[in-house]
Amino acid sequence: MTASIATSQGILVVGGGISGMTAALEAAECGKQVILVEKTPSLGGRTAQLYRYFPKMCHPSCGMEINLKRIKGNPNLRVMTMTEVIAVSGTRGNYAVTLKVTPRYVTPDCTACGECGKVVASEVADPFNYGLSKVKAAYLPHAMAYPQRYVIDPLIVDTAEGEAAKAACKYGAVDLGMKEETIQINVGSVVWTTGWRPYDAAKIQPYGYDRYANVITSVEFERLCDPHGPTGGKILRPGDGKEARNIAFIQCAGSRDENHLPHCSRICCMASLKQTQYVREAYGDGENAGKSTIYYIDIRAIDRLEDFYRMVQQDPTVSFVKSKVARIAENKENGNPVLHGVDTEGYHRYATEHDLVVLAVGMEAEVTGVKLPEDIILDSSNFIEGSRDGGMFGAGAASSPLDVNRSVQSATAASLKAIQVIYKTASTEAA
């Protein structure tokens, strides 16, 4: 796709997670021309990597299926994966955007038949599982991946394996000669739905994420519990592959901390409350029930999410300790993390051993450290407030630490703001 799309009537949505898909669809279903760019090979973003949602415990892939169906059926919406925005010039109503498309080495002719994967032996860390497992260097990002098209990792492009993959494809869909492309497009408005990334847990030194194998992050825990994850849904700890039954959840891992992220990431309390129910799901509440302990400062389960909090409070397999854990040590004998701290309600010192520690890592704006157009306004935590010229908007977790529901709400609002820009441009052009 080298054609340049030139129209001030178009809307560009940057980032193909749930917010981007929503912003793009809402506008497209109003008849607006929309381009949705995503830097990874498939849509869905971090939401696709979640096992279940709070508070309904339903599956993100369900809504994903609906949105994908909407996308597949919508002629106004054009999806570009492995594509990033590298420059934006112009102003409200008329932006010139430069896109960089990284080669996938697989053309749209791919039928996802999987023959190429069969002949490739090399493996790469599977980004879908946050590197907890490996995947063939010719792979489908995940079972529901859209576009349903394989990706060939650069690792094997100039190798015999690459050639083998090419040979294995009956449909000539493997193109090892693909080069990086840059594309110019013109749009009237831009919605930034670049989302978030988990804060680098290794920076939270007292918790030893970089030193202790059995200290993991909340996003990794999602993958561990997902039947499609690296352990087939079994809660096996990375240290020794043993079943983890006694699990600690540490809140504000990076959040509400001036040494790390000064803001509250909003979702982590609910995420951990939800994850205690994964433990329950895995072990029940009978004889060999699992045990979850949540270490927290404040439980921020607002509005009706309070119901879920209360339900978990009444769960005999879950206990709460009001304390920011001071540090984690490791029991050398069994590799168990040992949590040291003080329960501040009253004042009770503890040194508690757990099988596994899950750090409820904070949400860092994905654009942190990324060069954005001059005109973009960021808040003190690098979340996107909008643009000075009023033609670009932040939405979803790119605009604030938000849960999925709030992100979709925010994205829906943002698409109307974009439509306003298009409308005004059109009417002034007409005038």
Added chain:
Amino acid sequence: MADNKFAAYICSGCGIGDAFKMAALEKVATKEGKMSMVKSHPFLCNAEGVQMIRDDIANEAVTHICIAACSRRAKTEAFNFPTVAMSRANLREGVLWVVAAGAEHDEVRQEMAEDYIRMGCAEIKKMNLPKGNANRDQTRNKSILVVGGGMTGMTAALAAAEAGYEIVLVEKTDALGGFAARLWKRVPFSGPYAAPQATGVAEMAASIGANARIKVHLNTTVAETGGAPGRFKIKLATESGSVSELTVGAIVQASGFTPYDIGKLPELGGGQANVVDQAGLEALAKAANGGAIKRADGKDIKSVVFVQCAGQRDETGTHLPYCSGHCCATSIKQAMYFKDANPEVDTVVMYDDLRVPGMGEDFYRSAQQKGVIFTKGKASKVTGGDSCKVEFADLILDEQTSIDADLVVLATGQVANAGVNLDAWTEVNTLAEGGDEGAKQKRTEMKTISILNLDYRQGPDVPQFKHGFADSHFICFPYETRRTGIYAAGPMRRPMDMLQATEDATGAAMKAIQAVENAAAGRAAHPRAGDLSYPIARLEGCTQCKRCTVECPFGAIDEDEKRFPVFNEERCRRCGTCMGACPVRVISFENYSCDTVGMQVKAVNVPDEDEEKPRILILACENDAYPALDMAGVQRLTYSAYVRAIPVRCLGSVNTIWITDALNQGFDGVMMMGCKKGDDYQCHFVKGSEMAYYRMSKIGDTLTQLGLEPERVVTEEVAITDNARVAKLINDYAAQINDIGLSPMKGFG
């Protein structure tokens, strides 16, 4: 209609050609499928294959096509032929990828593929290309009614007007602004989150006044709402009693909230002197107008205590069980009122969990900077009077203690103004229709609190979700409403702060705009966005049983005086629940009907008993169970080759005739796969799964009458992630069928 020409295209790519006898498949399509044109192609989804089909449509006047290749979920961009009716026979994900490898399975694999071709052809024979809502020329009104002139309503009105839509803004009081107008200042909307900001209410009201597209009706309420998206008929009533009528295309309901009655909190000093709620404090702050806030009795305030969660997060069942979300930040803001005017005033915020998510943390820090004291404690008793006393348990210092103050502010919660609770309404209404006078009386009373006064058969307001709020039940779709074209926004949808309310209002406006555009184009709204099919009823066959009108999850069907169903296509979400409900099968869609599925069932070739090859029919929800089956294929999980799967829009659309037909024809078992039901139901058509269970419980009896084991029809909850589980379910069921033996009905079909 113009003569139909039917064509089948069979792809031999992705190994289909190697695994199946293509010639036999083509034969089935021609002979049994009665396709007037059958073509095979080694790579149907590539440019050349697609062009071949395009040419046939253009040159051979093909009107109906059956694509026998991969799943209907795959290659949708390639196989996109908007001008013809199309069915997809799922040979790849549905057969090739899930039937065990090896020659010993060749026969059953081939049979399965042939059946899917038969089914695909049978389906397309009964399908027509949907033309969209026939009445759409009467549904072109694109103006939007916004009910409620508070922050949410004003934002929604402006947001839609700015995009070029005409707005009617209705406010029951004599001024715009709502609750926001009662505030001295608001919690900041953008960084730096350090100090209270001006509410901006006056400016908004002004720009609304200045906006030619917004027509404001003050002192006005909605007396009646009828019609549907694109043609809502609204009756507006003013205080004077005068009633005016108008037509709008969609509705945003922003009827706001009422603070929880402080009078219900005597234990916390509610009703006593110098104990106020947050609204009361705002009033004092407005009176002070930036100066030192004084008490109602005019005395200076040297110390003030804010008691959080007053009558909220209540576990006793007496007060509000939920958290209103905004109150922590609001108390922080109000404490700043005092500190900014005079740092000497002691301000204590007494909280259990301090809930200031996101950037609220900055606001919290800023308050600490200003000297606001935060105490983690649970207030047990508040005494008002000239010197107030708050008795509380200090959770950090672990002691029962008390603190004196000149003023105590109770952070009470938000109670939604969402109108009539439909569950209560339905009860009363049923009695009333039964002639119960008391109920009729009650019904009239109930209507007095209605916001929209819908004349819908299913009640006067939008359904409420939890705790009286009209929220969506879905996480991915906060605006997925059960009343098409009506969107709830602000604190009547969910407890929320002002910032979220403005965002929510903009989102709701977006959906309202979408609704009018959809209605004008005669197509469905979410989740079947763009679907041009709609229910067609042959009323001459209707028995006025009312099942369709009762069971429609979206209140799309009313009744005329003769109790015949009146379909409002624009309200309809195309789930087919009415079709599933209809005992006389008079309801159908152009591309989805009792026949399109029924003929597929009939098309399946059921072997005689002696062949000992059972046949199991699967009716799978197209949004969750069918993708799960697909992905089982993508992951190359194998399951029994005796099953034949048909995707359905929703289990709610399953008409029992399909089951009985299947059994009569000799099917040995029927599996229905739908979404989770119950409180946390996952069905996007609300009750589909529930309906199926209910209807099948009925069918159980008929089975026994037919002398069939009840196990021959099962209903399963299948989530979209259940790839592995769905394969196991099938195999276990196949084994079970094997145990109970083949159906005695074979050969009678």
Added chain:
Amino acid sequence: MAKKQYAFYPGCSSQKGASASNYITSFGVMCEKLDIQLNEIPDWNCCGASIGYGEGGELPRMVLNARNLAIAEKDLPGQDIVSGCPACWLGLREAVDRLHEHDRLKTETNEALKEVNLTYKGGSKARHMTEVLIEDIGYAGIKAPVVKPLDGLKVAGYVGCQANRPYGIAGESFENPLYLDKMIEAVGAEAVPYEQKAACCGGALAFSEPEKAQAQIRQIVEAAYDNAADLIVTPCPLCQANVEIYQAEINKKHGTKLNMPVLYYSQLITVAYGGSVKEAGLNGQVIRAAKLDKIAGG
């Protein structure tokens, strides 16, 4: 090539005949080989240490450090101020930072400094000797002069508190600093894993709360034994003294047999550079480091 010049602040314990005199001794060879010249701040005074707070209060302690800073500023202009003692370094660096941040404090400090006819302008840089070695010399630079790699010597790198918090070495972590291990490896010894590397020895409370402090010290020593270390190495005189001297006490009280040598990084370096037992101040050990003595040829 020209020597690197630094204003040197030895601190009380590093004086001749004081508890860390062997530490300072070992600086000799090390600095010579690394072309470092330390110019002692004339007539310097005590930093007040951390324990000074009880009687001293904020400003008097600030002023004590400001005097040293001011003298260095005057007599050794442009030279970074270096100390081998973390407490001294911390005192100086906190003074530099706070006097920079708080004008009021600076005015008050200078008002007091008038009594000794000094003013502190500000902008000095206070550094610990390890900072100088790592940042100005570099690990490769530390390695270069090695003539006797300390092969087979197992060393527990005990960073302690104040050499590590709140400042420490730029880019290092407070919980698991690696710089000392890297220095140990640079001179050819083996840095054993050591959980207690950033633990507290009790500091000045070794005097006032001996039981509590000795409990800490015991863990610190035992962890070294657990990891089969031949000796402990530290950048801190107080840590060195506490951990070395009280082992006898602990043995007496608890019947343990602790006898773990505790040395300074500079002593390792000196030996690796070919320095003698005397030059390395190894004769200044209460618990002699037999293995190192042997390498040093003593």
Added chain:
Amino acid sequence: MSDLNTQAVARYKNNFLREVEERVEEGNMVKMCMQCGVCAGSCPFGPHWQHSPQKIFMMIRAGKREEVLSSDSMWMCTSCYNCIVRCPRKLPITHIMHGLANYAHRLNLAAKGQPTRDVARLFWNNLMKTGRINELTFSLGLYFKDGFIQGIKNSLAMQAAGLGLLKAKRLNPMEIFGGHKCKEKSGIHRMIAKAREIEDRRRGLA
């Protein structure tokens, strides 16, 4: 001394937080604590004190003046700085603890015979003599702080260590006759006296 206390009580009534903010080193940061408790869990002497730092801060806000100033907690601070580097609100906890100890000491509300309090006093007076610490006289002073007999016992108890240092030439008996000193000794005395005067003036302790 105690009149300093009565005077303070009179001046701040029951607003102890204000008193701490105005009179205690870094006291103005006390209000920023959010009660996470990470400091409490980070202190090496944690198991030994009455109140954790975060609890002390809460007590200050709650006006528990006597309890705070007579608490032994701040005297248990080893200045390890663990709390400071882990505090999510960047409170200079170590300094606040030092400040509280110093203030309690000035008001003479700190526990009598609190060992660290005595050591701190000894240390300071020792360094004030010459401008530098004289380790010998300091340690002897330590041993004899509780009287002559106890002193002999203490020194015998510590003999091993003492002799060890002596042998290692890291304890110089000659130091008893003065030893190291600053030339500008008297100037330093004036300087410190001045500093004290300024600080007391500022803190209203003059």
